[in-house]
Amino acid sequence: MITHAGPVAGWTQCPSGYKDCDQNSQNGCETCIKTDVNNCGGCNHKCPTYPNSSPTCSGGNCGSQCSNGWKNCDSNSQNGCEADVSNDVNNCGGCGMSCPTYPNSVATCSGGKCGYTCTSGWKDCDGKKQNGCETNVGKDVNNCGGCGNKCPCTDSNAVAICRFNSISILFHQVCVFRRNFNF
DSSP states (O other), rough: OOBBBBTTTTTTOTTTTTTTTTTOOTTBEEEEETTTTTEEEEEEOOOOTTEEEEEEEETTEEEEEETTTTEETTGGGOOOEEEETTTTTTSSSTTTTOOOOTTTEEEEEEEEEEEEETTTTOOOSSSOOOSSSSSSSSTTTTSSSSTTTTOOOOOTTEEEEEEETTTTEEEEEEEEEOOOOEE
């Protein structure tokens, strides 16, 4: 805090940008109204506090500074910094930066970086995000219950089947024998 001499003999005014807000002649014009958030632009003019931000005072005008990881994406100061850019799929890493969606998946945002999570019963077995979660692990005998989990069936008279048991919440790999109806 910078203290300026207050009114002295013959001087009745504080220097520009300073005021005697506490009305104490001993400490003079103690308040810088250009930067003090509690006396911004004048004595007792407190800058408002908005969600996810801190009040600022610059040149005697109130403003706000968003907290780390938050942005004011809708330009409405009344609701503060409403966008969590570290976890918001519509504002991931910055305002208006939407995360893309891929087949059989849900877009995610973590730490300001986009990603995706496969929907139930689907997996990304080829590692190519462009085609999303392309494998139905509830029916694919080469990826039964998970990528690369092949149903074992070595009998030439049998067919492998992948089934999901909703009661035990497990995938079952089964070999079913084919019937030959040719007589």
